Amino acid sequence: MTRINDTSSPAIAARAGMAPLMQHSSLTRFLIARVGSITAQQMLMLAISWHMYDLTSSAWYLGLVGLFQFMPGLATTFVAGHCADRMHRGKIVAACLAAQAVTAALLAISTMTHVVTRDLLLGLSLVLGAIRPFQMSGQQALLPMLVPQPLLARAMALSTVVQQVCIIAGPALGGLLFATGVNALYLTCAAVFCVSAVMYALIRYDYVAPPREPVTAATVLAGLRFVWSNPLLLGGISLDLFAVLFGGATALLPVYAREILHVGPQGLGLLRSAPAVGALCVGLVLSRRAIRNSVGKKLLIAVAVYGVSIVAFGVSRSFPLSLLLLAISGGADTISVIVRQTLVQLETPDRMRGRVAAVNTLFIGASNQLGEFESGLAATVFGVIGSVVLGGCATVLVSVAWSRLFKPLARRDTLH
Template identity: 80%
Template sequence: MTRVRGTPSPSAPARDDVTSLLRHASLTRFLIARVGSITAQQMLMLAISWHMYDLTSSAWDLGLVGLFQFIPGLATTLLAGHCADRMHRGRMVAICLAAQAVTAALLVVSTATHSVTREVLLGLSLVLGAIRPFQMAGQQALLPMLVPPSLLARSMALSTVVQQISVIAGPALGGVLFAISVVTVYLTSAALFCMSAVMYAFVRYDYIPSPREPVTAESILAGLRFIWRNPLLLGGISLDLFAVLFGGATALLPVYAKEILHVGPQGLGLLRSAPAAGALCVGLILSRRAIGSGVGKKLLIAVAVYGISIAGFGLSRWFPASLLLLAISGGADTISVIVRQTLVQLETPDRMRGRVAAVNTLFIGASNQLGEFESGVTASALGVVGSVVLGGCATILVSLMWSRLFKPLATRDALR
């Protein structure tokens, strides 16, 4: 792997504190840019989901927002991985964020002129779904280039902390800005996207252009084949797919906020932020202290805890208890994310990181966006509460099944 200018060699001992991570200027710049971009994305999706439900009062349409983001990702994700292995990854992410800023600006104009409709929101969701795989593939492949391997696991944890701070701040800020107008939310998102694009453009690492290679089916599918032949990676990535596919309740939070818990858009912001609050607490611990031994077993337990907390949230009628259960789900999910993402990076050579990250992005997108659609469909058939509780129970079952199906994952002892 190409070493970053000014960073210690992989064999150099690392001080066991967060300050040692932040001494890497490129990593610090990367983290600041993540704060802005994720905050903007959270605000934008909060606004679109509430805007859609306010227009249509339909759980089905909330599910469609997720589906319309997932569909174009199927067409662009593998190409995004090819690009991430051929382009400067920081600039690639910057271009994606600039495109999202334009999308937010279009929402400002259409809302201010009272021309926004269900079709407009779905159409722009398609655009966001096409852009995001390029951003995610570039981001995931970029981080390992900014620190030596000895600091990678704790850098992942710190990046997760930054992400969760933003996931907390985004919906909470969006809920406050709703008191002014939805146009203000869209406008603030556009500004944050622009700021983050500039920051990513200035992330520095030793970039060596790859030899030009034609875009062929073989080169695009190389990441998928690499994962398929590695049971450890296949088990970890598919675990996330099915766990979040069944256990995702995000798409139905507007229904809980408006009709079950009766807390309005401000309460919706808190519900969206609660998982991130739990994730932040766990991420802070793991950025200072390694997970230790038995990481495979801990990963599967964390997924089961995630399912239990989601099922409990589905049954809750008390707002504080709902917030607590969502926070527990976020903390459990953070353990899962850090273990899986670190394993993916450590098991993948740099020349393949973009394409493997793209496949990982496809699975993440499927679990999030397709999971939102699944929630909308099952809510239409079983009711909102039935959909969430059934999804949580299914996630627990997935954890038990994966402990049997993927022994290399279940028996993995350490991140190394």
């Protein structure tokens, strides 16, 4: 469950019920830049994962890629949130994308000169992991500044639709470029990152530099204290953490593509895109008609559906059925993402959004990158299929447990 067609066209936006949103030029720039950055990131991660498996033929090293992306985030997340509340958020994201362009270029050069190794891939994964908290904190805290608050839930849905279009297109395009050579894929990523960085740097919003105050542990960790003291936010963010930590199967998709479904790198691109297809369909519905009641209950049900679909995917031997099950998981995940992210933004004052977004980023990183390591480790112990099935079952149990542990979340009726 990773946290995508031209949605910026006025005609398409109107059909999706998004015409009022697209009147905001800064939001349009944000979405265009988001298309490029997410597409490039999806292609880059596809290339790194397949490249690593091609070098090692090991699920363990696929898991290590996720772990190495997670570890540096522990050191940079809270600093990233503090920066997002003190600096221009668009420029922070632009700098992060420029750094990723350099990383992709280094991968291309090392591949062309035949010096690429598993250690180099792991080292650059550390770099990407250190960058990600700054990018995600800036992006999450930036969006509420671009639209009026009454339109925020629909803007979140539209942003999710754009994300899912890119998650569909990115791996599919990456798979095609991979057929011409991994160098072409890395160089394309570098170019797209550069264009997106320029677009983010051009985003304008009412930015007022906050009053200077000493940088202390208390100010840096204020977002963590805010989330910890709010059972609604703590429940929503931790639900995503444990659901994806156990239920995510992304790290093992190269194994499924090669060893179980026998579909190669092009099939891997489709497998990585399939969750986004379901997410796109659900996101389009929610961008037109937001969830209006019983949001907590629907959030928990969506997480349970996600877990069940992962269990079924784990035992599937049919490529079309596997694609369908991954699409269902993506649709269920989108309900969770939109509800959770909207609640986080609406329950957080703007002066705290960067630091709360940093906490959210840390939990997302733990669920995605640490979840990839957990998948690789579990696959080593229980086998690939056993790892995926047990993870999906654990996700269903998490949904049930959270309905009891976090009553304010389970009983939340509306987003506002």
